[in-house]
Amino acid sequence: MIRRLLPVAFALALSAPTFAGTQADLLSGLVADAAREGTPVAPSAARGESFFKTRRAEWSCASCHTADPRQDGRHAVTGKSIRPMAPSAEPTRLTDRAKTDKWFHRNCRDVVGRPCSLAEQADVVAYLMSLK
Numbered sequence: 001m002i003r004r005l006l007p008v009a010f011a012l013a014l015s016a017p018t019f020a021g022t023q024a025d026l027l028s029g030l031v032a033d034a035a036r037e038g039t040p041v042a043p044s045a046a047r048g049e050s051f052f053k054t055r056r057a058e059w060s061c062a063s064c065h066t067a068d069p070r071q072d073g074r075h076a077v078t079g080k081s082i083r084p085m086a087p088s089a090e091p092t093r094l095t096d097r098a099k100t101d102k103w104f105h106r107n108c109r110d111v112v113g114r115p116c117s118l119a120e121q122a123d124v125v126a127y128l129m130s131l132k
């Protein structure tokens, strides 16, 4: 019986959703990754804010997420509403590293034209966490 159930348990474990942690977990994960890559970072909310609001070729992060990420955003192209980015307004934000990685990847490519560094990501996360 146990033997027959083991593969089932294994398959369930593999298909389980990614573990959701806290924003602090996510930030310390980024810091740990940067240290491992030999580029240690000290996250700065002030740098993160300026990164978030700086307009590049076409857009800034604020183009879709607004200059006050505690507010609902609006997609600059599709007009679709986007829930707030600040965890104080939307507690599920920045709790799932896989999801956050995916969107950093996509949005940084669109806005900055390259992937964001771990330092830039840590600054933005520190900024969003600082908004009360």
Ligand code: HEC
Binding pocket: 052, 059, 060, 061, 062, 063, 064, 065, 075, 076, 077, 082, 083, 092, 093, 094, 095, 096, 099, 100, 103, 104, 107, 108, 110, 111, 112, 124
């Ligand atoms: C063209 C519109 C657009 C721009 C510009 C944009 N984003 Fe986003 N972003 C989105 C959408 C759409 C989502 C996913 C929808 C959602 O999660 O509500 C998202 C989600 C995210 C998330 C996921 C947060 C989480 O954990 O739930 C992060 C982080 C993020 N964006 C950061 C950025 C940063 C940093 C920039 C600037 C480099 C940026 N975005 C620019 C549209 C945009």
